[in-house]
Amino acid sequence: MASGNMSNAGVPPMRDRSWGRVAVYVVVWALAVGYLVPFGVVLLNSFRTAEEIAQTSMIGWPTNWVFGNYTAAWATYCIAQTCSGIQPYMWNSALVTVPATILSTLLGAVAGYSISLWRFRGDAWIFGLVTMGVFLPEQMRLIPWTIVLRDLGMTNTIAGLVMIHTIQGLSFTTLFCRNYYVAIPVDLMKAARIDGAGFFRIFWRIVLPLSPPILIVTVIWQFTHIWNEFLYGVTFTTGQQQPVTAALIALSASVADVPQHGIQSAAVVVAALPTLLVYLFGGRYFVRGLTAGAVK
Amino acid sequence: MSALMIRDLHKRFGSVDVLKGVNLDIESGEFIVLVGPSGCGKSTLLNIVAGLEKPSGGTIEIGGRMVNDVAPSDRDIAMVFQSYALYPSMTVRQNITFGMECRNVPRAARDKAVEHVSKLLQIEPLLNRKPSQLSGGQRQRVAMGRALVRDPLLFLFDEPLSNLDAKLRVEMRAEIKQLHARIGTTIVYVTHDQVEAMTMATRIAVMHHGEVQQFADPETIYNRPANLFVARFMGAPPMNTLPARVDGGRVMLGDGSVALPIDAVGLGARDVVLGIRPECIAEPGRRFGDAAPLIIKARVEMIEPTGAETIVTLRLAGEKMIGRVAPDVRLAVGAEAEFAIDVRKLCLFDPKTERLI
Numbered sequence: 001m002a003s004g005n006m007s008n009a010g011v012p013p014m015r016d017r018s019w020g021r022v023a024v025y026v027v028v029w030a031l032a033v034g035y036l037v038p039f040g041v042v043l044l045n046s047f048r049t050a051e052e053i054a055q056t057s058m059i060g061w062p063t064n065w066v067f068g069n070y071t072a073a074w075a076t077y078c079i080a081q082t083c084s085g086i087q088p089y090m091w092n093s094a095l096v097t098v099p100a101t102i103l104s105t106l107l108g109a110v111a112g113y114s115i116s117l118w119r120f121r122g123d124a125w126i127f128g129l130v131t132m133g134v135f136l137p138e139q140m141r142l143i144p145w146t147i148v149l150r151d152l153g154m155t156n157t158i159a160g161l162v163m164i165h166t167i168q169g170l171s172f173t174t175l176f177c178r179n180y181y182v183a184i185p186v187d188l189m190k191a192a193r194i195d196g197a198g199f200f201r202i203f204w205r206i207v208l209p210l211s212p213p214i215l216i217v218t219v220i221w222q223f224t225h226i227w228n229e230f231l232y233g234v235t236f237t238t239g240q241q242q243p244v245t246a247a248l249i250a251l252s253a254s255v256a257d258v259p260q261h262g263i264q265s266a267a268v269v270v271a272a273l274p275t276l277l278v279y280l281f282g283g284r285y286f287v288r289g290l291t292a293g294a295v296k
Numbered sequence: 297m298s299a300l301m302i303r304d305l306h307k308r309f310g311s312v313d314v315l316k317g318v319n320l321d322i323e324s325g326e327f328i329v330l331v332g333p334s335g336c337g338k339s340t341l342l343n344i345v346a347g348l349e350k351p352s353g354g355t356i357e358i359g360g361r362m363v364n365d366v367a368p369s370d371r372d373i374a375m376v377f378q379s380y381a382l383y384p385s386m387t388v389r390q391n392i393t394f395g396m397e398c399r400n401v402p403r404a405a406r407d408k409a410v411e412h413v414s415k416l417l418q419i420e421p422l423l424n425r426k427p428s429q430l431s432g433g434q435r436q437r438v439a440m441g442r443a444l445v446r447d448p449l450l451f452l453f454d455e456p457l458s459n460l461d462a463k464l465r466v467e468m469r470a471e472i473k474q475l476h477a478r479i480g481t482t483i484v485y486v487t488h489d490q491v492e493a494m495t496m497a498t499r500i501a502v503m504h505h506g507e508v509q510q511f512a513d514p515e516t517i518y519n520r521p522a523n524l525f526v527a528r529f530m531g532a533p534p535m536n537t538l539p540a541r542v543d544g545g546r547v548m549l550g551d552g553s554v555a556l557p558i559d560a561v562g563l564g565a566r567d568v569v570l571g572i573r574p575e576c577i578a579e580p581g582r583r584f585g586d587a588a589p590l591i592i593k594a595r596v597e598m599i600e601p602t603g604a605e606t607i608v609t610l611r612l613a614g615e616k617m618i619g620r621v622a623p624d625v626r627l628a629v630g631a632e633a634e635f636a637i638d639v640r641k642l643c644l645f646d647p648k649t650e651r652l653i
Contacts, residue, residue: 190377194346195442205386
């Protein structure tokens, strides 16, 4: 996610022109520009022909705006001997990301709800174990997952990736939801129990209606995280089953007469588009949700 | 019929004894107030009666039925919380009907019950609002409505007025009392406010350190407190308690420079703690009953006019005491003044056991 957009909201008019303030803005702008330069280069290259890039420089303004890179990247460019563009891999990514996002968010909400509002023996331990997943490096989990996928016969399947991302995502979604739900007053739970509501009725009728702010946060988080995920995609799937992040590597590695930087750039932009859109439209809800309380 | 019977109830949290053998017998139709300072165990007791917490020992019977292992929803109780605990995402109507929805009450019966209760509490115009659109007093009413609609054997109130401003609190206090008079259902009401206890209860259970210190009607609690804790906790300002010595028909206060006549012939000569309510120390013109008033002299240390009366701190026989005089009495701070003492309501306590003699 780019960070440039976030500074718009809280910038006060620069009436106070003390040097410290000026220095802060110079640094912030420098960082923002530096952060955006690679994306800018890719974006510009996606509108340049391969010949132009090869003859001039990787960095440059398009002399001649072309849009053919996008159609080629989407539908006809060859990736690992299959000339279908990134379209099928985008579809793979969606098939992994959407179910895994929904499942991990819902399960995380139920888990966070039970840990925060239904105290039971050992709940703190379970919470600790679940959130430990947040801190475990991805690489450490590769071999265990390989074994699990093999034993379940899910190697090189989209369903396998959905399962991995759902379970791994639970660490984050449980943490988010639990921290949000602890702010729900215990009296609400007591009142509901006296009214005769059980675990799921309380969740469904009382807790879930309070949850949109945190559900938006977890959905955005999970969506961008799973969509951008590369290591599992490239490790556990090959060929036609790969998500787009993994397929992009194959694309850059494909041997061609001339390096197709324009098409590759277009493919990268298209692959990044879903998360960019999520950020542009959901970013403000993300920030708002992270700081929101459950009950006003 | 006994509405609620609590037998030898214990509750431990880890190594902390929160309730140490509580016994209460509550008759049907009573308005019982559990009062005590924070941490005395009164809310824990209420939660155990509601079934929201499990006791470590002892039994609870509601309406003659042992309910130790009965779920909160099956105990035929309704509860009003200090925070009101209204479901934020539901309208007032849904808040009131949620319990019936859980018990699968048919829609027609639900509507009828809502109509009845909202009329009783005058919350009809609020039925389609969300709790966030209500004032504190309105939320309080809705919380009561949610309890009333159940028509239970037992109402449990957990400091329901603590979050209201002073004026509204007094209004709601009167309203709850009237409501009880009208519907007649047994109420167990927890508060730390002794004025609420005195004004509303048919009987008061004063709690301290996880034990019931005294369980009696308000008049007895006020005039014949069972021990020094009750004496000092109930009443505002609280009862004056000071070391004294009885000898024959007299009680010598503090350093012995002041003596009051007292009907304590059987006590012989011994040390006591004397309890005297502030309203028993008044301006010299005051008459207590038919007897001629006893007049003493004391030094005025501070005066606090409240408008209706003046609270006066005075030093008598070396001890600090509080009296209540008429607002038009002029008192000079630092000077000696005369006060009339009502000796009919003196209480004597054992200095060791702190119990009423």
